[in-house]
Amino acid sequence: MKATELLLDGFGRVREVVHEAVDGLTAEELTARPDAGANTVAWLVWHLTRIQDDHVAEVAGTEQVWISQGWTDRFALPFPAGDTGYGHDADDVAAVVVESARLLTDYHEAVHAHTVHYLGKLAAADLDRVVDERWTPPVTLGARLVSVLSDDLQHAGQAAFVRGVLRRR
Numbered sequence: 001m002k003a004t005e006l007l008l009d010g011f012g013r014v015r016e017v018v019h020e021a022v023d024g025l026t027a028e029e030l031t032a033r034p035d036a037g038a039n040t041v042a043w044l045v046w047h048l049t050r051i052q053d054d055h056v057a058e059v060a061g062t063e064q065v066w067i068s069q070g071w072t073d074r075f076a077l078p079f080p081a082g083d084t085g086y087g088h089d090a091d092d093v094a095a096v097v098v099e100s101a102r103l104l105t106d107y108h109e110a111v112h113a114h115t116v117h118y119l120g121k122l123a124a125a126d127l128d129r130v131v132d133e134r135w136t137p138p139v140t141l142g143a144r145l146v147s148v149l150s151d152d153l154q155h156a157g158q159a160a161f162v163r164g165v166l167r168r169r
Helices: 003-022 041-060 070-073 090-095 101-120 124-128 141-168
Strands: 130-132
Touching: 003 041, 003 101, 003 124, 003 141, 041 070, 041 101, 041 141, 070 101, 070 124
Parallel strands: none
Antiparallel strands: none
16 A cells, blocks of 8 residues: 555544544534533544644645635634634634534635645655655655644544534533
């Protein structure tokens, strides 16, 4: 199996968990918190999708799906267009209010499609390209994509956990 196929499989797993975490939840459940400081399912899925969108667009040299496909307007969140949720506090988390689970999954599907398209064009040697020299050692494309995948899986798992807590109440 090629490295790019492994990445495709990994991002496909993120997609599956995202759907499992949000499908069937009401707008109220999407923004409910197990406690006052916890992240919501809506924020977790929005954030993990924003990170994937932002980071893949950067390495692909494309515009973010969030902007190019008008998701900023559809979500109508009180943040700058480039905000990914990094560094958000409890009030920012509470501001991520969505009308439906479908809005989250539709945005995730659009980002997933962009990611799959980009990964489909890569050769194994492309993964060694340095994409960020601010770190020691410099970050390669492969390392950046694995980092995004890791972050996405963690947040998708957190969203699934929060869903479970909410559904058991």
